Amino acid sequence: MSEHIGLRGRAWFQALTGNNRPASGDPGTILATEAQIGEEIALFLCVVPNPSSRFPCVRDGQVGLEEAFTLAHHLRRVIAEDREKPKAKKRPVIAIVDVKSQAYGRREETAGIFFAAAASSDAYASARMAGHPVISLVAGQAFSGGFLTHGYQANRILSFNDPGIVIHAMHKEAAARITRRSVAELEELGHEIAPMSYDVRDYAKLGLLYKLLHVEDPNHPTTADIDAVRHELIDAIQDVRSGETDLSNRLQSDAAKQTRKAGIAVRAALEAQWQNA
Amino acid sequence: MNQTNIIPEFVSRQSFIELDARRRAQSLFDEGTWKELVGPFDRMESPWLPLQGIAPQFDDGCIVIKGKIGGMPAVAIALEGAFQGGSIGEVSGAKMTAALDLATKDSEAGKRTAAILLLETGGVRLQEANLGLAAVAEVISSVLALRPHAPVITLIAGTVGCFGGMSLAAGVSSYVVMTREARLGLNGPEVIEQESGIDEFDSSDRALIWAIHGGEQRVGMELADALVEDDAEKIRATIRGYVQADLRPEYRSQQVELYRDRIAALDASEQIDPMSLRQRWNNKTTGGLR
Numbered sequence: 001m002s003e004h005i006g007l008r009g010r011a012w013f014q015a016l017t018g019n020n021r022p023a024s025g026d027p028g029t030i031l032a033t034e035a036q037i038g039e040e041i042a043l044f045l046c047v048v049p050n051p052s053s054r055f056p057c058v059r060d061g062q063v064g065l066e067e068a069f070t071l072a073h074h075l076r077r078v079i080a081e082d083r084e085k086p087k088a089k090k091r092p093v094i095a096i097v098d099v100k101s102q103a104y105g106r107r108e109e110t111a112g113i114f115f116a117a118a119a120s121s122d123a124y125a126s127a128r129m130a131g132h133p134v135i136s137l138v139a140g141q142a143f144s145g146g147f148l149t150h151g152y153q154a155n156r157i158l159s160f161n162d163p164g165i166v167i168h169a170m171h172k173e174a175a176a177r178i179t180r181r182s183v184a185e186l187e188e189l190g191h192e193i194a195p196m197s198y199d200v201r202d203y204a205k206l207g208l209l210y211k212l213l214h215v216e217d218p219n220h221p222t223t224a225d226i227d228a229v230r231h232e233l234i235d236a237i238q239d240v241r242s243g244e245t246d247l248s249n250r251l252q253s254d255a256a257k258q259t260r261k262a263g264i265a266v267r268a269a270l271e272a273q274w275q276n277a
Numbered sequence: 278m279n280q281t282n283i284i285p286e287f288v289s290r291q292s293f294i295e296l297d298a299r300r301r302a303q304s305l306f307d308e309g310t311w312k313e314l315v316g317p318f319d320r321m322e323s324p325w326l327p328l329q330g331i332a333p334q335f336d337d338g339c340i341v342i343k344g345k346i347g348g349m350p351a352v353a354i355a356l357e358g359a360f361q362g363g364s365i366g367e368v369s370g371a372k373m374t375a376a377l378d379l380a381t382k383d384s385e386a387g388k389r390t391a392a393i394l395l396l397e398t399g400g401v402r403l404q405e406a407n408l409g410l411a412a413v414a415e416v417i418s419s420v421l422a423l424r425p426h427a428p429v430i431t432l433i434a435g436t437v438g439c440f441g442g443m444s445l446a447a448g449v450s451s452y453v454v455m456t457r458e459a460r461l462g463l464n465g466p467e468v469i470e471q472e473s474g475i476d477e478f479d480s481s482d483r484a485l486i487w488a489i490h491g492g493e494q495r496v497g498m499e500l501a502d503a504l505v506e507d508d509a510e511k512i513r514a515t516i517r518g519y520v521q522a523d524l525r526p527e528y529r530s531q532q533v534e535l536y537r538d539r540i541a542a543l544d545a546s547e548q549i550d551p552m553s554l555r556q557r558w559n560n561k562t563t564g565g566l567r
Contacts, residue, residue, distance in 0.1 A: 057477070070537070111543060114462055114463040116540070117445050118445040125421045168406060169407060195367070206411065262323070266321050266371040267371055267375040270315050271379060
């Protein structure tokens with residue numbers, strides 16, 4: 001695994017907000033602040049590694065109990081404050097994603113990390129359904145339960161087009177073991193079977209991404225890159241405001257129509273049979 | 278004296294756990310009111326499994342049944358734990374989201390339609406990896422879209438349990454019903470042992486596993502709502518009660534401040550004792566549901 005997990009998240013959080021310190025009262029693993037994007041203020045959220053976290057199994061950038069409830073706390077606050085505002089005035093939420101995984105720990109299981117992750121997903125989805133544009137920017141890794149907790153409920157997902165990006169259900173070593181393959185075989189298979197691939201360009205074929213962005217060096221944002229990314233985020237926010245608040249856009253792109261055609265056919269068949277049942 | 282006189286109730290009961298997913302789902306409905314949608318004869322199977330030398334199944338391990346429960350419209354979506362560990366792939370995931378979305382559409386139009394998720398699953402199907410993970414995100418979203426309009430009830434009977442991404446779908450449900458034979462958690466014991474070592478979690482320690490993930494514990498600590506016996510009639514009655522229940526202004530996964538405070542109060546310097554956590558969280562005066 002890369003030793004740089006979470007560094008990109010922090011770098012882009014700082015680049016876009018001018019801030020890289022946890023808010024007062026928050027654990028050291030969460031960066032949350034409000035900052036200007038275009039003509040408005042948005043809530044920016046990021047999960048970062050904290051080697052001195054009191055929960056040992058989140059120290060390398062995993063998403064655990066405190067992380068999930070802290071994300072949910074910030075999201076619920078913004079939803080409540082903007083409740084009476086018209087949709088065009090509801091603050092956007094920008095999730096900067098660079099997460100290794102969910103926390104694999106006994107403390108976490110005992111205290112119900114499944115529920116913590118659910119509460120965070122609920123808060124992200126509630127923000128989206130209330131009309132807040134929710135945009136995820138995948139700056140590094142987006143694994144499994146970590147991504148479900150932080151970012152996968154977004155209206156639009158943007159990602160850098162870079163070999164350091166990995167969006168996946170399980171890291172290579174574990175996936176190879178469980179599916180009884182070598183890591184090399186798994187990588188080979190990814191070229192033929194897009195949903196298995198660890199390459200973000202194959203992920204883009206699934207139709208789940210709004211846009212792939214090119215930046216010079218994702219670890220060290222340049223002024224030009226920051227401006228360009230900011231521009232893309234503003235574009236995504238505008239696109240959301242003119243569209244639906246559900247996730248239907250993930251089935252509507254040309255890529256989705258090709259790669260997810262089995263799922264699209266199931267939806268059509270079920271709808272056809274539903275009325276007569 | 279024969280045994281039926283001693284324990285007649287036990288002997289005459291119909292086990293729910295012994296039923297397959299299809300018969301479990303059927304057993305919840307009023308007699309003669311149900312119909313399976315996109316069933317095995319429609320042959321909508323995974324396009325990804327055959328590419329990897331794995332035999333697909335005509336229902337992709339997900340059964341959708343629509344009908345009436347206690348006279349009210351409902352849809353049950355059941356994952357078959359015996360097929361690929363109940364894992365979520367593109368097709369099974371699409372069945373779930375589509376059924377939930379149609380229930381939402383009917384409910385919004387004034388025909389309240391409850392959904393029951395029968396979850397026996399290890400989570401994402403790794404042969405469909407990213408489409409499985411995407412399906413989980415969509416299922417969660419669709420549960421949340423229906424929840425303000427009609428009850429979404431997760432039933433975990435066992436014995437596979439509910440793990441991985443689908444545990445989040447349980448977490449956002451209006452109600453969770455479990456048996457003592459059921460387990461609920463994000464990471465299974467084997468996964469934790471593999472990722473974090475045997476000192477973190479000894480996956481051969483059965484007592485520890487049940488103390489943490491078991492139905493009695495999850496209901497006891499109020500992360501699930503009802504503990505039911507493995508009895509089809511009792512389960513049916515419990516589900517019927519939730520299908521008919523009034524909607525609430527707030528569900529458990531919206532109670533962020535309560536649980537954030539509870540996590541802040543945990544001593545993380547050592548492992549957490551499940552029984553004492555249960556006692557601390559099982560406090561109806563702090564706003565825990567039920």
